[in-house]
Each structure stands twice: as structure tokens, then as C-alpha cells.
Amino acid sequence: MTTVADEVLGVEAAHILQVYKRLPLVLVRGAGARVTDSDGREYIDLLSGIGVASLGHAHAGLARAIAAQAEELLHTSNLFFHPLQGQLAARLARLSGLPRAFFCNSGTEAVEACLKFARRYWHTTGDPRRTEIVALERSFHGRTFGSLSVTSGAPYRAPFAPLVPGVRFAAPDDPDALRRTVTSATAAVIVEPIQGEGGVWPLSGTMAETLTAVCEETGALLIADEIQCGLGRTGRPFHSATLGLRPDLMALGKALGGGVPVGAALLSERVAGAVAFGDHGSTYGGNLLACRAALVFIDALENGLTARVAEAGTRVERGLRQLAQKHAAVGEIRGAGLMWGMEVDGGVADRIVPAGLERGVIVNRTAGNVVRLLPPLTISDGDIDAGLARLGEALEDAS
Numbered sequence: 192m193t194t195v196a197d198e199v200l201g202v203e204a205a206h207i208l209q210v211y212k213r214l215p216l217v218l219v220r221g222a223g224a225r226v227t228d229s230d231g232r233e234y235i236d237l238l239s240g241i242g243v244a245s246l247g248h249a250h251a252g253l254a255r256a257i258a259a260q261a262e263e264l265l266h267t268s269n270l271f272f273h274p275l276q277g278q279l280a281a282r283l284a285r286l287s288g289l290p291r292a293f294f295c296n297s298g299t300e301a302v303e304a305c306l307k308f309a310r311r312y313w314h315t316t317g318d319p320r321r322t323e324i325v326a327l328e329r330s331f332h333g334r335t336f337g338s339l340s341v342t343s344g345a346p347y348r349a350p351f352a353p354l355v356p357g358v359r360f361a362a363p364d365d366p367d368a369l370r371r372t373v374t375s376a377t378a379a380v381i382v383e384p385i386q387g388e389g390g391v392w393p394l395s396g397t398m399a400e401t402l403t404a405v406c407e408e409t410g411a412l413l414i415a416d417e418i419q420c421g422l423g424r425t426g427r428p429f430h431s432a433t434l435g436l437r438p439d440l441m442a443l444g445k446a447l448g449g450g451v452p453v454g455a456a457l458l459s460e461r462v463a464g465a466v467a468f469g470d471h472g473s474t475y476g477g478n479l480l481a482c483r484a485a486l487v488f489i490d491a492l493e494n495g496l497t498a499r500v501a502e503a504g505t506r507v508e509r510g511l512r513q514l515a516q517k518h519a520a521v522g523e524i525r526g527a528g529l530m531w532g533m534e535v536d537g538g539v540a541d542r543i544v545p546a547g548l549e550r551g552v553i554v555n556r557t558a559g560n561v562v563r564l565l566p567p568l569t570i571s572d573g574d575i576d577a578g579l580a581r582l583g584e585a586l587e588d589a590s
């Protein structure tokens with residue numbers, strides 16, 4: 192008998208561009224931190240679609256807001272005003288301290304926008320040859336040409352060379368190397384306050400201090416890529432603030448729409464003042480659907496969600512450290528709030544994700560040997576405990 196999964200996998204094999212190595216699982220429904228596949232099996236979702244389903248799956252308030260918006264007006268283009276873009280920008284300004292927003296539809300577009308605005312700043316202020324961008328090794332900022340150019344991994348980059356010129360990489364844990372790399376030719380430095388795809392590496396306090404110092408000394412702008420670690424993920428609105436960084440630009444995406452595609456570049460007034468009409472744009476960017484979803488998310492964030500993440504994060508960290516004590520295959524554990532990476536031995540890394548699915552828990556493997564957890568920000572204590580218990584069983588199976 193042909194199952195729904197067979198049909199889905201079959202039509203994909205015939206017609207979908209094969210750029211994703213998918214797990215053979217067809218997800219059809221969700222509720223909170225749980226998702227159900229086409230065979231009716233339920234999984235505890237400790238990944239939330241790579242940090243996107245921030246309010247959990249099928250969040251009733253988000254669903255109602257999206258439906259109501261669809262019945263009113265979904266899209267106007269940016270040729271006209273609508274009531275929600277300014278509201279969302281003002282809320283983000285309060286949270287971030289960056290007073291202006293440009294809206295787009297994904298993380299990579301938010302990074303592209305930040306890079307363009309940084310270049311534009313020096314062009315406008317009379318230093319058009321100041322074009323270099325400094326990024327960190329182990330970085331991931333996206334897959335379009337600009338963001339790919341500041342992403343360090345060779346496998347992402349090599350097939351698409353030549354990339355945007357003038358990008359220099361510094362070691363993520365070497366303050367002296369950073370000092371040598373950022374110069375008066377640097378337009379901007381871009382960093383993830385916690386590197387995500389690279390293996391969940393929080394930027395150290397010393398690196399953050401050096402970053403602030405070199406940007407001050409050289410005048411280079413600072414771009415914080417908060418796409419994965421921002422918007423409450425660490426139990427604070429933005430991890431750059433936790434580190435004492437004062438970015439001139441910030442890239443947002445993922446959690447912002449709770450599953451509705453929306454990205455944003457936030458700018459200081461100084462940088463925003465250098466950008467002119469027509470410099471950048473997006474047909475969809477900041478449409479009513481995206482803004483309405485993001486406003487629901489920001490409402491939740493400002494009404495106790497960040498505090499809840501901090502509490503839930505302590506529970507997850509404690510659980511992961513217990514797993515590390517029990518399982519010889521587990522190495523270093525890194526992260527904050529509800530963003531965690533757990534190093535495991537190579538063989539276990541190969542098997543842990545399918546072993547997790549067998550046990551009914553979704554986790555992700557990144558940077559070769561890191562098991563990554565990015566659960567919904569709303570995950571309950573019960574689902575944390577049950578999810579980690581299943582992860583423990585999967586570790587046993589995979590060892």
C-alpha cells in the first residue's frame with residue numbers, strides 16, 4: 192500500500208531541486224512543542240524549524256491574528272503606507288535601542304541589507320573606498336551572495352566563487368587577530384553574538400570587549416547578526432546587549448514571525464541618515480501579514496516570554512549536563528537560554544538525529560559533531576524533561 196509519506200517523497204524526488212538532505216519524515220500537524228507525522232507519530236520538537244516556531248506550533252493567538260489579517264488586507268507593496276510597519280518598527284526600536292527598521296523576508300536578506308547600508312554609510316560620508324567587511328571564522332550569515340561572502344565555511348563558498356571582494360576573516364577567539372584585521376579600511380564588522388551553525392559558540396567577554404574597542408578606534412561599524420540567537424532566545428531580548436556590544440546595525444529573522452517569513456535590518460540614526468530613497472527595497476518586505484505575525488510575537492516576548500526562556504534555559508542546561516555525566520560520548524556543552532550545543536563523538540554524531548526520531552524527539556546536528564537544540568521559546572517544563580529523556584535514550588542507542 193502506498194502511504195502518504197511514499198507519495199510525498201516520490202513527488203519531491205521528481206520535482207524538487209535536491210538541495211536539502213531531508214530526513215524521511217513528513218510532518219503534517221503541530222501543537223506547542225510537539226509535531227505529528229503522516230503516520231500519526233508524535234515527536235517532541237527541540238528544534239522548532241531551526242529556531243523559527245518561536246511561539247510553538249499552531250499557536251492560537253498567532254493563528255487568529257493571521258486569519259483576521261487575511262480577511263482584512265494582506266499586502267499593499269511599499270508604494271503605500273499601512274498601519275502595521277511603523278508599529279512593529281517602534282516596538283523593535285524599544286527592544287533593541289536601534290530606532291529604524293528595514294523589513295524583508297528572511298535572515299539572509301536582513302544580512303544583505305545590513306551589508307549594503309554599511310557600505311552606503313561610508314559612500315555617503317565621503318569615504319567610498321572604505322569597503323572591507325570583517326567577519327569571524329566559523330560564521331554563518333546566509334546563502335545569498337553578500338551574506339555568503341561573510342560566511343566562512345569553504346563548502347558553502349567554494350562552488351560560487353568569486354564572491355563579494357574585500358571580506359577578511361578573523362579567528363573567533365583571538366582578540367589580537369581581530370585587532371590586526373580591523374583597520375581604517377574596514378566598513379563594518381559582522382558577528383553572531385552566539386555562532387549558531389558553526390557549532391553554538393558564544394562570543395567570549397574578551398572578544399566582545401575587543402570588538403567594541405577596535406570599532407571605536409577605527410570607526411568601523413558593528414553589525415550584530417541576531418537572526419538565530421536574538422529575540423528572546425537567550426532569555427534576554429538580544430545577546431549582543433548581554434555581551435555589552437552596541438551594534439550600529441542588527442539583522443533579525445527566524446523567531447520574529449513565529450513561522451511567517453519576516454526579516455529585519457535595524458539601524459542607528461547615524462547609519463540610517465546615510466541611506467537615501469531608492470537605495471534598497473523589497474516587494475513583500477514588511478507586508479501586513481508579516482507585521483501582524485511579528486507583532487503577536489513581540490507582544491508575547493514583552494509579556495513574560497523572555498523571563499520564561501531564562502527559567503526554561505536553566506532547566507535545559509541542567510538536563511544536558513546530567514546527560515553529559517551519564518554518557519561518555521558527550522563532550523562540551525555550550526549555549527544560553529534555549530540555544531544549546533552538545534558536542535558528541537563522531538560516530539554518535541552520525542547516528543544521533545535518526546536515533547532521536549526513533550525515540551520521538553527532534554534535534555539537529557551542526558558543525559559535524561554538535562547536537563543543537565533550539566526548542567520553541569514556549570516549551571513547557573514537562574516537554575523539556577520528556578524531550579531530554581528521549582534524547583538520553585537516543586544517545587544510548589547511538590553509542
Ligand SMILES: Cc1ncc(COP(=O)(O)O)c(C=O)c1O
Binds near residue numbers: 299383417
Ligand atoms: C546567524 C544566522 N544568520 C543568517 C541566517 C540566514 O537566515 P535565512 O535562512 O532565513 O536566510 C541564519 C540561518 O540559519 C543564521 O543562523
